[in-house]
Amino acid sequence: MIREAVLSQNGWYADLSTVVFATVFGWDFRAMNNSVNRRLWRVLLCLLLACPAAAEAFQGAPAAADPRVGKRVLVIRHGAPLRTPDATVSSAWLGEVFTVSLVNGEWLWIQEKGGWLWQQETVLYDGAIEELTARVTESPTAENHHLRGVALLAHKQYRKAITDFNESLRKAPKNSGALNNRGKAHYLLGSHPAAIADFTQALAIEPTNVLYLNNRALAYIETAQFSLALADLQSALKLVPDFAEALNNRGIVHQRLQKTNEAVADFTAALKLNPKYVDALGNRAFAYRRSGQYENALxxxxxxxxxxxLTYEATNDLAWLLSTCPDQRYRQPERALQLAKAACEMTQYQQWNTLDTLAAALAESGQFAEASKWAATAAEKAPEKERARLQGHLEQIVAGKQIRE
Incomplete structure (x- = not known):
């Protein structure tokens, strides 16, 4: 699903933005109602998390030797639970991607969620398209076409994903999940009216699905239909008040409507639910910058x-602030340039936003000739709606002037 839209120094990002129990160390999760077993399991789990060597002792082989450790997996069952012996700590979206930190049998430890995920509800990310293509070849069902579409979506092959979602929907027209995922593919291709149409069809089937409401709101944001976006987000939050992504996205609507205080309040509420919600931190920083609260933004x-x-957005935004802040107390040319180069390396010097930041950082360091080159490249790569602004940056740099936010 499209999970959130993200603000950056140069505008808005959209990030995508679907049990059987096995035995663990000799005990089945179903047996954990026994208090002795539960206490022993907690001790074992603590040992495993604190010391990988403990896993080696239990499994009889070094944990790192398992080829699944460090690999990414793609979830192929919506709502797949992530568990500890005491509870289900989270559930995964269809198409969500995780990195495996530890394994035991068919169970995969997902550190970022703090829970065990059953391997049978995943496929390896790198081989997902091939594995799911084999399933389609063997059994070309609506479900298998849908799953391969999800894998293609995760690999950013959006047009191919739409082809699979179309076939899935031809066989099962009332599959709201396939409609939602096709809407996501249209969204990522910039076909926002088509995305709205798909999300609306999905909501006609499941009118209280908060994920679909959230996704349609994002498409409304991209088409500047802010009142409709706000209505969808309010509906989602009425159904699930602790929906952090919807709070974040409502903050984005408020920011676009120049309601900075309301935006900050929403981003702060999202962060209260999830203190490590990086997109909400970036969005709140953007709101703080717009209101001159540079220390809070920093x-x-x-x-x-x-x-x-290891993600470029926050690194890029920090570099921009340290390069362009109107208050000289917060400008740090040397560090800004270091961060800007790091963000460019993360994006292989292909992302117009990071190239624009690099140009600003170089100009702040007095390297105007080099800055002009990157500013020109950024303007060439930028989408149509951003080119005039980036051309303005280029003209300032050519004139020997630093960029100021």
């Missing part, structure tokens, strides 16, 4: 980078 971006150092 604190949020520093925290976002610390939580997610």
């Amino acid at each position: 604190a949020d971006l520093e925290q976002a980078v610390q939580i997610s150092p």
